[in-house]
Amino acid sequence: MEQETPSxxxxxxxxxxxxxxxxxxxxxxxxxxxxxxxxxxxxxxSRLGSDGYQALLKRALMLSVADCAWLASIRVAEDGALEETGQAFVDRSVNELTDGYVAVMANLIGLLDTFIGRKLSLRVLHSVWPDWAWNDVKGTQGDSNG
Known part of the structure; x- marks a missing residue:
């Protein structure tokens, strides 16, 4: 059975x-x-420089606002961390917060795919989370270089 590449x-x-x-x-x-x-x-x-990572994260955040409007009150700090501004978490549920962060991560992965390709993006994710169960993700088998 062939493995599928997750969205x-x-x-x-x-x-x-x-x-x-x-x-x-x-x-x-x-x-x-x-x-x-x-x-x-x-x-x-370490690979793109801090400005490169921040640019990708800012773009992913901007793309995610379309799905989760409350993300407009989040910004990317100088150190590359996501930072709350204003009333970001007022009246938010755990699910809403999770959905927002997942949207940003999904867009960040999508941008990586666009710029470096799917296979290399998966290798990057695999090198960041090596202990995670990658068995069922097509494109990560046999590659240990990150």
Missing amino acids: HKDLAVRLFQSEKADASSLADVRDAARRTFGKLNTHLS
Whole structure:
């Protein structure tokens, strides 16, 4: 049986879930988002430079506002972290927060695919999350170079 390549959103959900675990509060979701994007920041900044990573993240954030309007109150800080401004989390549920961060991650993966191709994008994600279950993701088998 041939493996399927997951969509950007499916990958984003799975990666975020691996960091989120059993997050039940807004603080848990924000911490999971910090860990998830922080790991990518560290890895991609060493390859693209911090300005390159920030540019990709800013574009992913802008694209995500169409799906989750509350993301307009989030900005990319100088260190490449996502930072709340104004009333970003007022009256937000855990699911809304999760959906927003997943949208940003999905768009970031999509931008990586556009610029470096799907296979290399998957290798980058695999090198950031090497212990994650990649068995069912087409394009990650046999490649340990990140």
